[in-house]
Amino acid sequence: MSPAEKAPLRVAVTGAAGQIGYSILPRIAAGEMLGKDQPVILQLLEIPVEAVQKALEGVAMELDDCAFPLLRGMVLTGDPNVAFKDADWCILVGSKPRGPGMERADLLKDNGKIFVGQGKAIDEVASDDARVVVVGNPCNTNCMIAASQAKRLGPERFTAMTRLDQNRAQAQLAQKAGVALTEVDDIIIFGNHSPTMFADFTNATISGKPAAEVIGDDAWLQNDFLPTVGKRGAAIIAARGLSSAASAANAAIDHVRSLHTVSDDIHSIAVRSDGSYGFDEGVWASVPVRTTAPGTYEVVREGFDHDEFAAGKIAATNAELVEERETVKEMLA
Ligand code: NAD
């Protein structure tokens, strides 16, 4: 006899007719995010504009045409209270991407207000066990704005995505060392999803040895590797004319899968700072975490010592997060 089937989980995705939406939805419906035995219901939010809702219908038609066995239903809506109703996971993508020559922080005033309303709606109608993942930029501070609106769901339910930066850093180190990607471990992003982020090569390993020893070129690590990872989003915009989408969707899948799966693996997630690693309490800073129960993490404190160079980088990215918090103080409840 086959084991009893799991009850479907409700996954709300905002900006569902956008670029990232188009890449992420088939992968969620295929079971790549929550498991190959986990049925899902997709609750898709888009702005209430006829042409955009029509595009959303097209996306849903394609999802139908994929005949995913795990996809048990779809809700298409322009109303956040419908999209987030009883949602178990809320993936907040919907917002403006930056264009060439802009920094992500330039989006704060426009995008920040989206997260006021959505944070409130999630708190009102999502499942008691809901988890919220912010992808829309600038994601750390947008996550802080959304979490500040919540009275029922605690701030530990709200995380922002720096997994794309971790994946980028892992790929850069593997390419430089000429090894398979799987040889690179413990490469963690500290701080903001912005050029100030610190991709901590000082604690990373390659084939079990310190990455700095294997690479043997501190100047490359400090002056090439860090800016390449920090400015990769801008490089993609310059090359493609559009911001990253397939890799961003892939990172969001990795973020949720890692956060949903109990394991000793350490991964980068921006969480509400409790002061660890010198980040100001209350900003959303990327740190190493380990998943202790589905959707629940602990910040890993052992094994990530920082020398003067690393501590300086962390102080700089913290200063930027504090400045962003100051910029949006009117949006914080
Ligand atoms: P896109 O413009 O292709 O799609 C965004 C969609 O969001 C649009 O369809 C738009 O109609 C919708 N939207 C706007 N406001 C909304 C609202 N209030 N509610 C629901 N939907 C809304 O953009 P994209 O390329 O999919 O990127 C989306 C966001 O993700 C951008 O802010 C981008 O900068 C960010 N991003 C973050 C990362 C990261 O690593 N954290 C990586 C890539 C992109």
Ligand code: LMR
């Ligand atoms: C990225 O890192 O690719 C995204 O945050 C998009 C951007 O604006 O850089």
